[in-house]
Amino acid sequence: MTNHIALFEPLMPSNTGNIARTCAATDTVLDLIYPLGFRTDDKSLKRAGLDYWDNVNIHYHDDLDAFLATIPDKQFLYLITKFSDQVYTDPDYSDITKDHYFLFGKETTGLPEPFMRANPDKALRIPMTDKVRALNLSNSAAIVIFEALRQQNFAGLEKSHRYPHDKLK
Template sequence: MTNHIVLYQPEIPQNTGNIARTCVGTGAILDIIKPMKFEINDHNVKRAGLDYWDKLQLVFHDSLEDFMATVQDRDRLHLITKFADTTYSDRDLSATDGEQYFMFGKETTGLPEPFLREYADRCLRIPMTDGIRALNLSNCAALVIYEALRQQNFAGLERVHAYPHDKLK
């Protein structure tokens, strides 16, 4: 299974940098749908992603339509939005073949409403109180990708990491 984290017109460089680092750590591909409010060479993006940029699988799309043309199986597209009835952990994300996409909207306005309505059956929600507009984008991406990986039995991930004994002394 190839998991993708998809960012629709990201606005905050630090979020994108954090998500890039999460993608490297989980083996996910980062898809970015333009336009963006910053450049990938922006100091804050590089700082948040640390020195992992050369390990990141990054794909740019010029528009939402261009991105959608690359999605072969729309049943594997998951739109993360607070305007959903289904909780992300209640969706079966355990498929171990093909590609799976987790799409997140702009930090300020989310995904376009007409797009959400067209794919209403693909929308997933992260539960939260009504005391905030939204959770942090990079936190949401981490929650969702790790739920998918949990359901996939953390395929391809190192479950135990042993340090050399001499480094523990």
């Protein structure tokens, strides 16, 4: 089982860097869909990801269709958007034998409207007030991936950590 965070045409290197750090912390694959709004050697991208880049499994895709072609079972593709009546906690992500793909849109415009209209059953929303247009992309990715991981009982993740001087009893 692998979880994927996929970013469609991300524009802000700091968001992508923060998401990469979350991917390193959760053993989640990061899928980046071109065109990117920055170069991958951008200083703010590297700074946001800190020294975790070697621990991030990144896949690059030429466009949305190329990314979609890599998904073996579209049943496990989720489109994160504000245009949905379904909440991100509604689906069952607990099947750890399947790969789960969480696709997030561009910071300014989201996912392409024709694509979203063709796939309303895959669209999920993070509930929020109407006082903001959207949550920050890196925060949204963290919210969604940790819900999936919670349902998967945090498989493969360290659930507790002790100070070095503490002894296990």
